Amino acid sequence: MLVIVKDSYDLMSNEAAKIVADRLRKKPNLVLGLATGSTPLGLYKELIRMHREEGLDFTKVTTFNLDEYVGIPPEHDQSYHYFMWENLFKHINVDPRYVHIPMGMAKDVDLFCEWYEKRIVDCGGIDLQILGIGANGHIAFNEPGSSLGSRTRIKTLTGTTRMDNARFFKNPNEVPKYAITMGVGTIMDAKEIIMLANKASKADAIKASVEGPITAMCPASIIQLHQTAFVIVDKEASTKLIGLYNDSWESKVF
Numbered sequence: 001m002l003v004i005v006k007d008s009y010d011l012m013s014n015e016a017a018k019i020v021a022d023r024l025r026k027k028p029n030l031v032l033g034l035a036t037g038s039t040p041l042g043l044y045k046e047l048i049r050m051h052r053e054e055g056l057d058f059t060k061v062t063t064f065n066l067d068e069y070v071g072i073p074p075e076h077d078q079s080y081h082y083f084m085w086e087n088l089f090k091h092i093n094v095d096p097r098y099v100h101i102p103m104g105m106a107k108d109v110d111l112f113c114e115w116y117e118k119r120i121v122d123c124g125g126i127d128l129q130i131l132g133i134g135a136n137g138h139i140a141f142n143e144p145g146s147s148l149g150s151r152t153r154i155k156t157l158t159g160t161t162r163m164d165n166a167r168f169f170k171n172p173n174e175v176p177k178y179a180i181t182m183g184v185g186t187i188m189d190a191k192e193i194i195m196l197a198n199k200a201s202k203a204d205a206i207k208a209s210v211e212g213p214i215t216a217m218c219p220a221s222i223i224q225l226h227q228t229a230f231v232i233v234d235k236e237a238s239t240k241l242i243g244l245y246n247d248s249w250e251s252k253v254f
């Protein structure tokens with residue numbers, strides 16, 4: 001695990017984009033794991049700029065998203081499908097046939113989850129997984145208490161998560177009760193991981209993940225066991241760390 005502390009959100013995002021671009025240039029058919037949420041927006045913005053101005057090519061890339069709400073159609077403006085197309089895919093030259101986002105409208109969710117796991121393996125496994133982190137240490141929809149060996153499955157959203165999300169929905173009854181999420185074990189199978197965090201509200205979660213005990217009560221703490229994981233944070237998210245960390249990934253070897 002390599003922890004990198006940058007001075008600002010933009011520098012954090014650009015650092016992550018440099019790694020993604022480097023891996024993509026070395027392997028044009030990269031299998032990329034992607035996250036939604038506010039944290040990776042700066043990374044996606046920088047990748048879009050690199051695509052437009054530097055010709056960064058996504059035509060051979062395969063993507064797998066971490067999660068999606070159950071019961072919300074892809075065209076719903078709160079679906080993770082909608083988020084990904086609005087904030088990344090429609091601005092780059094990704095081939096829609098190679099995009100994978102869990103199907104929240106799947107008739108048989110368990111069967112879909114099994115298929116998703118198999119599809120990842122059939123595509124050669126995820127080369128590079130992008131992650132955000134929740135203030136409580138969750139990754140994807142793996143809330144505290146999730147099994148550290150879990151695979152893609154349906155999860156019940158916690159009351160807090162549903163309350164947090166209620167503001168995005170016109171009608172409170174529309175707030176999803178369930179989500180499909182890659183498991184902690186699925187995430188750990190990625191060959192490389194970049195976990196991003198910014199803002200002071202993430203400082204405790206970053207401290208617990210990077211320097212705390214490895215525990216299901218902070219699912220992100222499992223990242224300490226990954227051989228090739230980058231944790232890239234801004235200054236505010238780094239304030240609780242006691243270790244001394246790097247400010248760049250280049251020339252560092254694991």
Ligand code: F6R
Binds near residue numbers: 034039066067138
């Ligand atoms: C999103 C996801 C979530 C977020 C996390 C942080 O696909 O998997 O775990 O990464 O909730 O969200 P933000 O970035 O909005 O703080």
